[in-house]
Amino acid sequence: VDKKLLVKSVRNLPTPSPVLLKIGEVVQDPDSSADDITDVLRLDPALVSKVLKLANSAYVGLPRTVSSLQNAVVILGNKRIHSLVLSSELLNSIKVKKNSSISLNRFWVHSVITALVAESIAKSLRRYEIADEHEIFAGAMIHDIGKLVIAQLSPDEIKMAYEKAASEKKPFYLSEEPEIDHTVMGEYLADYWCFPPNLLSIIRNHHNPGISKEHILAVSIVHMSDITAHVLGYPLFTDEISPGVDNDAIAVVGLPLEQYRIIAENAISDKKKVDALVGMFGDK
Ligand SMILES: [Fe+2]
Numbered sequence: 001v002d003k004k005l006l007v008k009s010v011r012n013l014p015t016p017s018p019v020l021l022k023i024g025e026v027v028q029d030p031d032s033s034a035d036d037i038t039d040v041l042r043l044d045p046a047l048v049s050k051v052l053k054l055a056n057s058a059y060v061g062l063p064r065t066v067s068s069l070q071n072a073v074v075i076l077g078n079k080r081i082h083s084l085v086l087s088s089e090l091l092n093s094i095k096v097k098k099n100s101s102i103s104l105n106r107f108w109v110h111s112v113i114t115a116l117v118a119e120s121i122a123k124s125l126r127r128y129e130i131a132d133e134h135e136i137f138a139g140a141m142i143h144d145i146g147k148l149v150i151a152q153l154s155p156d157e158i159k160m161a162y163e164k165a166a167s168e169k170k171p172f173y174l175s176e177e178p179e180i181d182h183t184v185m186g187e188y189l190a191d192y193w194c195f196p197p198n199l200l201s202i203i204r205n206h207h208n209p210g211i212s213k214e215h216i217l218a219v220s221i222v223h224m225s226d227i228t229a230h231v232l233g234y235p236l237f238t239d240e241i242s243p244g245v246d247n248d249a250i251a252v253v254g255l256p257l258e259q260y261r262i263i264a265e266n267a268i269s270d271k272k273k274v275d276a277l278v279g280m281f282g283d284k
């Protein structure tokens with residue numbers, strides 16, 4: 001495969017919608033209210049139904065039905081809506097062919113489990129005010145977006161890396177072509193979509209948190225959550241060898257190792273919650 005050509009072809013993928021960019025602006029403005037974000041969401045009926053569906057889902061777990069967009073926004077909060085809309089729009093911009101070597105369902109499950117675990121780790125650290133759980137959720141949700149990019153642009157690349165990983169009994173990411181692996185390709189797409197730098201760092205460095213110069217905590221949390229998802233039995237490919245744990249990430253997050261399993265099992269114990277998110281993201 002021509003690496004330069006592959007990188008260039010990221011520019012042929014869909015671009016972010018104006019509504020998504022506008023939501024980003026609204027959330028950045030410290031004076032913005034729930035009404036401001038409601039006004040922008042209204043411009044995109046597909047997003048309106050997504051947000052309503054989510055507010056009524058087991059992910060939120062409310063006893064009453066939420067029927068107005070305004071209420072849904074108040075319940076979910078601007079930052080959470082932003083992180084959910086941002087990650088779902090990016091992930092759904094890639095239409096992977098049915099016969100690709102990636103199982104989309106496994107992809108959604110791996111991403112959602114990683115995101116729920118990451119969100120819980122961030123929450124458990126929150127008393128120190130150092131990790132934003134919404135940003136971390138979005139970052140974890142899209143950490144492997146590069147795999148979808150490659151599956152779309154050059155499906156053979158995924159198949160070759162997977163077969164190499166299986167025959168050499170190595171983690172998938174160590175069997176990919178350098179310079180066009182899923183962390184590089186994912187970062188290209190997210191950068192093309194003008195994603196904030198912390199999300200770019202997560203995508204680029206989630207297998208090597210030690211080399212990340214910035215956003216080290218966010219990258220380390222997603223690194224630990226990704227591995228936790230593998231260890232708990234939710235890898236992308238069947239019989240995939242789990243990536244190794246980075247010692248720097250363990251030190252940065254600072255939780256005892258046995259805590260990860262406890263946090264993760266709590267975060268994903270409600271199967272309906274997991275299914276609701278898989279349904280929302282996997283919905284085409
Ligand atoms: Fe990855």
Ligand SMILES: [Fe+2]
Nearest residue numbers: 110143144226
């Ligand atoms: Fe992953």
